[in-house]
Amino acid sequence: MAKQRVTVCVPPCDPDDPESLHRAIGQAMAPYDYNREDIPHPDWVGEWDYWFVSGAGYAFAVLPGHEDDPRLVRHDEWTERPEELPRSRCHGGPRGLLDLDTDRAEVGREAARRWDDWRRFADRHTGPESVLQAIAKDPELEERFTHDPYNWFGRDREAYIAERVADVLPTPAMLTLAGRWVEYGGPGYRQWFNAYLQDLPADTMVVRVLYHS
Incomplete structure (x- = not known):
């Protein structure tokens, strides 16, 4: 068993409800839970048994001028342990506020x-x-x-x-807006990841998640 990161993409969430994003990530991750009870074992093999919001070495750069936007994800209570992030970095946020180029x-x-x-x-x-x-x-x-x-x-x-x-942005897995879990499987994955991320609607929430598998 090991820990790994997935980039989770979910629709825009209510900025006045801090828990709405956490719920959305949980709903997106739920189909891949090892412990799903609606699929009988041993036929079911999931991806994770617990997860945390966590950027760490995969933290995103924030688009300059938007460092204080409340939609950026820096909630320490969601992480496995507090992560000291400078204002220029975040665990995630609206794709349009993430600096994908610097x-x-x-x-x-x-x-x-x-x-x-x-x-x-x-x-x-x-x-x-x-x-x-x-x-x-x-x-x-x-x-x-x-x-x-x-x-x-x-x-x-x-x-x-x-x-x-091409290596800079991808995590070993991505969970798309459509709910598809895509894992690294060769050089084509990195190109796909970068293109998919770049083409997402600007208000899509993109968050780094650390999961245990």
């Missing part, structure tokens, strides 16, 4: 720097064997370039950057 842009810039560093490093050596020997002797180089840099970085700079950027 974190991706920062990762893209770092990926570009790392790819360029790798090419300069590789070009200073006489061949792949020499490169790999140099990396094997230096833990800092291995940390930056991995032990398998030719496979990791590939030949295409833009493709490498796009892969790193």
Whole structure:
């Protein structure tokens, strides 16, 4: 058994009723409860047995200028333990108030720097064997370039950057507005996740949830 995160999408909730969002998430999650009593065991296999609202390493950036919007999700009483979030971050909120671009842009810039560093490093050596020997002797180089840099970085700079950027927003699973639980199953999942999130109506509530499975 382990804990994992799912991004839950639910329709707009009543901002004057703080519990309305929690109820909506509970209703969306309910069909995937291990302990459902309307489906006889052992035929039923669910996804979770308990859950909490929790962004942690998956916290969203808040669109600048909207840090105090009451619809943003920062309710410590819903989390497994209090999480100290700066005003610029949240567990979730209306999709239109989430800054989906800043974190991706920062990762893209770092990926570009790392790819360029790798090419300069590789070009200073006489061949792949020499490169790999140099990396094997230096833990800092291995940390930056991995032990398998030719496979990791590939030949295409833009493709490498796009892969790193696509990793920023997805959690291992998403629960869609239609109630469909979608889990990571290959590179296509990341592209789908980013496109789905980007295309949601601006008032859709998007929340990070930590569940135990």
